[in-house]
Amino acid sequence: MNLSPLLQELISALRALPGVGPKSAQRMALHLLERDRRGALSLSVALEQAVENIGECRRCRNLSEREICAVCEDGTRDASVICVLESPVDLMAVEQTGGFNGVYFVLKGHLSPIDGIGPEELGLEQLFARVDQGNVSELILATNPTVEGEATAHYIAEQLQQSSVNITRIAHGVPVGGELEFVDGGTLAHAFAGRRSLKRSADV
């Protein structure tokens, strides 16, 4: 097809966006060029700035442009309650419920021996060290209710079986096999309220 090479490049670059096929990429490129060049430039700048400046929080592994993220730095939050999540998307979903006032620890994945993802890749030593330091009263395991998410939650609970920290798992409300980020806020809030202990001793 006789297209401007730069337009062709833009269309194929837009394919990097999840869920964007060739037709949508074409529509997006033409929309921006014909109707929203300012929006296109803002997006260009925002992408560059984000990629260059956003790293991960040293404390919780959440996406952050500072060494310590805004949640970890917020003195009004209860740093003794740590919610363990698979990804920053899940963190945003929980934050949006507005019902959680603790802090987070982002695994950036789940245990998956086949893909070479073990405890180290998930930063679990860092998490366990934090628990060992004391000052942590509860660890809420909010990994996805999938086979891998459950396995990861159980592995963490197992490793901390001897420590004094409370270990809970978010409960009913989150549909089995689903993913946290697609769950509505009410359901998520429910799941937090109904969390239960995973420690064998805690049930006695």
Place this chain on the structure above:
Amino acid sequence: MNLSPLLQELISALRALPGVGPKSAQRMALHLLERDRRGALSLSVALEQAVENIGECRRCRNLSEREICAVCEDGTRDASVICVLESPVDLMAVEQTGGFNGVYFVLKGHLSPIDGIGPEELGLEQLFARVDQGNVSELILATNPTVEGEATAHYIAEQLQQSSVNITRIAHGVPVGGELEFVDGGTLAHAFAGRRSLKRSADV
């Protein structure tokens, strides 16, 4: 919500893309930052390059980074057959059928007195001048089969009633009320093959 300001900016900048709501923008931003930073940077560069360098072809008003676009410059195409379209998206749809070997004229809209869009905004004087110069054997009016598209086609046909150029309208195959860009290639090719003259005299 306690988000990184740069992440927040990226999410809202992604909303400039058509069909992208707050949830998708969030997913896109996190996907790029977590899994495809290289893709994000390529997209940033492609957007900037496209906005800075893509203007419109002086001859056909198609999007082009050169004064004269690749189609207009292509010596193997029949410049005596001009296909008149509402937008560059339609041009791409017709090009993708591979069945048209003429050139184009892009109106970038349709007549819409309410919105202050008259013949001047559509570049019609430029089109009529090109017809007046001779060397044009046929004008294929391929505006959308909507009320406005039909009105625009009829206005053009009316204005050229006295000239010797053949004026045709793409025919059956294109669903009434639909838009060219959503029509599949086969249907579009059909519509081109079945075009009919709009000149009263041509039917006698």
